[in-house]
Amino acid sequence: MTEDAFEFDARSAPWRGPDAREWIEWRLAEAEVEAGQAARALATQMAAMADVLAEAERHPEVFAIFDGEPTADDLRVAYDAAVADLAVRLSVAEGTVALMAHQARNLRTRAPLTWATFREGDISAANARKLADVLDSLPVAASCDSDLDARAVDLARLAPARFAERMRTLRERLHPRALEERHRDAAASRRVVREVEPDGMAWLGFFLPAAAAQAAWERIDAAARHLAVPGESRSLDELRADVGADLLTGFHDPETAPRVTVGVLVPMMTLLGLSDEPATLEGYGPIDGDTARRLAAHAPSFHRILTHPVSSTVLDVDRATYRPPADLTRWLRLRDGTCRFTGCGRAAKNCDLDHTGDWAKGGRTAAGNLAHLSRRHHTLKHRSRWRVEQGPGGILTWTSPTGHVSTSDPPPF
Numbered sequence: 066m067t068e069d070a071f072e073f074d075a076r077s078a079p080w081r082g083p084d085a086r087e088w089i090e091w092r093l094a095e096a097e098v099e100a101g102q103a104a105r106a107l108a109t110q111m112a113a114m115a116d117v118l119a120e121a122e123r124h125p126e127v128f129a130i131f132d133g134e135p136t137a138d139d140l141r142v143a144y145d146a147a148v149a150d151l152a153v154r155l156s157v158a159e160g161t162v163a164l165m166a167h168q169a170r171n172l173r174t175r176a177p178l179t180w181a182t183f184r185e186g187d188i189s190a191a192n193a194r195k196l197a198d199v200l201d202s203l204p205v206a207a208s209c210d211s212d213l214d215a216r217a218v219d220l221a222r223l224a225p226a227r228f229a230e231r232m233r234t235l236r237e238r239l240h241p242r243a244l245e246e247r248h249r250d251a252a253a254s255r256r257v258v259r260e261v262e263p264d265g266m267a268w269l270g271f272f273l274p275a276a277a278a279q280a281a282w283e284r285i286d287a288a289a290r291h292l293a294v295p296g297e298s299r300s301l302d303e304l305r306a307d308v309g310a311d312l313l314t315g316f317h318d319p320e321t322a323p324r325v326t327v328g329v330l331v332p333m334m335t336l337l338g339l340s341d342e343p344a345t346l347e348g349y350g351p352i353d354g355d356t357a358r359r360l361a362a363h364a365p366s367f368h369r370i371l372t373h374p375v376s377s378t379v380l381d382v383d384r385a386t387y388r389p390p391a392d393l394t395r396w397l398r399l400r401d402g403t404c405r406f407t408g409c410g411r412a413a414k415n416c417d418l419d420h421t422g423d424w425a426k427g428g429r430t431a432a433g434n435l436a437h438l439s440r441r442h443h444t445l446k447h448r449s450r451w452r453v454e455q456g457p458g459g460i461l462t463w464t465s466p467t468g469h470v471s472t473s474d475p476p477p478f
């Protein structure tokens with residue numbers, strides 16, 4: 066029986082009660098199995114592409130015309146011809162071919178564990194390719210390759226956005242050059258870019274140290290949300306664009322803009338200048354120790370939270386502004402970063418703070434029983450068969466209506 070015939074039968078049958086559940090479970094299982102097979106197939110395809118390009122370099126005569134020994138230019142022509150050959154056969158852009166082959170080569174040579182996992186279909190293509198990109202941003206054969214490789218396999222099941230976030234944090238920690246040094250170099254290329262677009266539009270972009278960019282974003286976002294009153298016809302995107310432009314062009318009155326603060330989580334030893342352990346900027350991720358120390362000491366719109374050097378638990382929430390409920394909220398917002406439903410990326414500050422164990426049934430108002438949930442997932446928790454439990458360290462264990470168990474860790478500090 067063909068797939069289509071089955072679907073036709075399924076739709077026309079009176080699925081109800083346990084039959085409907087059986088059918089759903091069967092289709093869920095099928096979707097899961099096929100996802101693994103798709104990853105396997107893509108790994109095989111990427112390996113084949115990389116092999117074709119490697120062979121084109123070893124035997125340029127197959128792809129290029131030249132006399133005697135090939136020059137560097139002949140090799141380049143052969144490589145480009147092989148890329149184009151693949152692109153046409155596969156109906157994809159040449160840039161895509163080159164990228165996929167490069168990613169396969171990177172994974173094969175620098176992340177053998179992840180590569181094997183990818184070949185087995187046990188890590189998604191998105192996550193495997195993310196690791197390849199992270200490796201690409203490090204010096205060749207960096208000493209941290211094997212650490213990143215092993216961690217990627219451990220974290221293989223994370224949703225792509227979470228996986229990317231973990232990899233970015235690990236990259237900052239494991240990079241062979243100190244973050245301070247890299248940040249100094251990168252900060253030297255800060256700039257404003259303007260790109261002309263059709264229809265009388267243009268982009269204006271700022272490449273800035275993350276702390277400045279995040280603070281500017283928060284200010285624009287808060288002012289835009291302040292204007293989003295009932296009856297306002299502009300979307301949040303439009304409001305942010307208008308507010309940002311007004312601020313820069315001088316039409317906006319700074320007195321009326323809501324004051325914002327950005328949390329910065331600083332390991333104790335980093336604050337004392339005794340360690341280069343990165344700090345965490347709310348809404349962004351890891352930042353270098355110099356910047357964190359400067360923000361913690363001088364900048365009024367940054368809110369400092371200290372962590373214990375060994376356990377990373379919170380030691381002290383800025384004493385000057387200590388108010389238990391507000392500070393608990395602020396700490397949880399930093400801990401969670403986003404909605405805590407597995408894979409959801411909605412920013413914590415736009416989420417509800419939910420009692421994991423129902424407050425009405427004795428659940429405590431404490432860090433170990435609170436977690437941010439987006440309105441969508443808050444509703445699912447209360448109104449669907451999704452179930453959640455909170456363990457030590459704020460780890461949430463979600464059980465799907467059909468029994469699939471997943472965990473949602475807070476982001477690493």
Ligand SMILES: [Zn+2]
Binds near residue numbers: 406410411439
């Ligand atoms: Zn959510």
